[in-house]
Amino acid sequence: MQRTFGFLGCGRMGGALLDGWLDAGAIAAGAVTVADPHTGAALADARGVKAGDREAAAKADVVVLAVKPHYLDAALSGLSFSADQLVISVMAGVPRATIAEKVAPARVVRTMPNLGARIGVGVALVLGQGEPGDVQAVADLFGAVGHAEVVADEALFHAGTALVGSGPAYLFVAMQAMADGAVAGGMPREAARRLAAATVRAAGALAGEPGAHPEALKDAVASPGGTTIAALGILERSGFRGALFDAVRAAAERSRELAR
Numbered sequence: 001m002q003r004t005f006g007f008l009g010c011g012r013m014g015g016a017l018l019d020g021w022l023d024a025g026a027i028a029a030g031a032v033t034v035a036d037p038h039t040g041a042a043l044a045d046a047r048g049v050k051a052g053d054r055e056a057a058a059k060a061d062v063v064v065l066a067v068k069p070h071y072l073d074a075a076l077s078g079l080s081f082s083a084d085q086l087v088i089s090v091m092a093g094v095p096r097a098t099i100a101e102k103v104a105p106a107r108v109v110r111t112m113p114n115l116g117a118r119i120g121v122g123v124a125l126v127l128g129q130g131e132p133g134d135v136q137a138v139a140d141l142f143g144a145v146g147h148a149e150v151v152a153d154e155a156l157f158h159a160g161t162a163l164v165g166s167g168p169a170y171l172f173v174a175m176q177a178m179a180d181g182a183v184a185g186g187m188p189r190e191a192a193r194r195l196a197a198a199t200v201r202a203a204g205a206l207a208g209e210p211g212a213h214p215e216a217l218k219d220a221v222a223s224p225g226g227t228t229i230a231a232l233g234i235l236e237r238s239g240f241r242g243a244l245f246d247a248v249r250a251a252a253e254r255s256r257e258l259a260r
């Protein structure tokens with residue numbers, strides 16, 4: 001039997017998952033109810049899902065919680081859930097136990113996805129706590145729109161958020177700077193942007209191959225006396241690695257602060 005899905009909140013992140021899951025055939029539009037005062041009607045028009053109120057969305061077999069954390073209580077207010085239901089949280093910084101208490105006796109799986117889900121290249125952490133069958137089902141669902149990694153320890157969500165949630169921004173900055181460098185060398189702006197994006201995509205695909213290691217891949221590009229090793233010398237002297245290391249640590253620390 002087809003499972004029904006309800007979205008409580010469907011903005012940037014919920015919408016990215018909805019688009020990705022529909023496009024991947026992981027869920028069927030007719031089985032989805034979206035409760036979002038802002039996007040519900042437009043999504044019903046664009047994607048053929050039902051726009052409903054919170055009560056309607058909260059009756060689904062699988063309820064996706066995708067509001068901003070400070071709207072959580074308002075989004076759940078007056079709703080009740082049953083043990084037959086699975087609640088998937090995509091909310092940053094809200095512990096699984098907090099959500100489980102609010103939606104009891106529904107089962108809960110906590111995740112940390114990113115916006116790549118919209119085009120099938122998402123990256124998601126899935127907390128491996130709860131019913132093993134639920135964790136697997138959620139990992140499969142997020143795996144349908146990219147890469148899903150099950151992590152056992154919830155404390156790792158801070159470092160994971162710094163990598164998966166914030167990580168695309170570090171690379172956007174790097175891509176823009178690389179494109180600027182090419183523009184300085186005479187490359188037309190739009191071509192430089194396209195080439196930077198394609199280069200990052202290719203590097204990610206190579207680094208993601210089974211058994212691949214970034215250090216070995218870097219060595220393979222950097223031939224003796226060549227252009228790449230000249231550039232790498234600049235990156236080493238300017239603290240590129242240290243900056244990225246510190247950036248990830250700072251984002252993880254900020255995630256811890258927000259959780260407190």
Ligand SMILES: NC(=O)c1ccc[n+]([C@@H]2O[C@H](COP(=O)([O-])OP(=O)(O)OC[C@H]3O[C@@H](n4cnc5c(N)ncnc54)[C@H](OP(=O)(O)O)[C@@H]3O)[C@@H](O)[C@H]2O)c1
Pocket residue numbers: 008009010011012013014015035036037038039054066067068069071074075076090091092093112113114115165
């Ligand atoms: N964006 C990301 O890259 C990202 C990545 C990972 C996780 N997340 C998590 O995803 C969650 C949503 O973030 P977002 O960026 O998608 O935010 P967003 O674009 O603001 O989407 C949230 C949506 O929920 C709606 N909403 C607010 N209160 C509601 C209620 N009581 N009932 C139903 N809908 C309600 C909002 O409508 P209004 O605009 O009218 O308030 C909005 O359309 C957050 O908890 C965030 O931590 C986001």
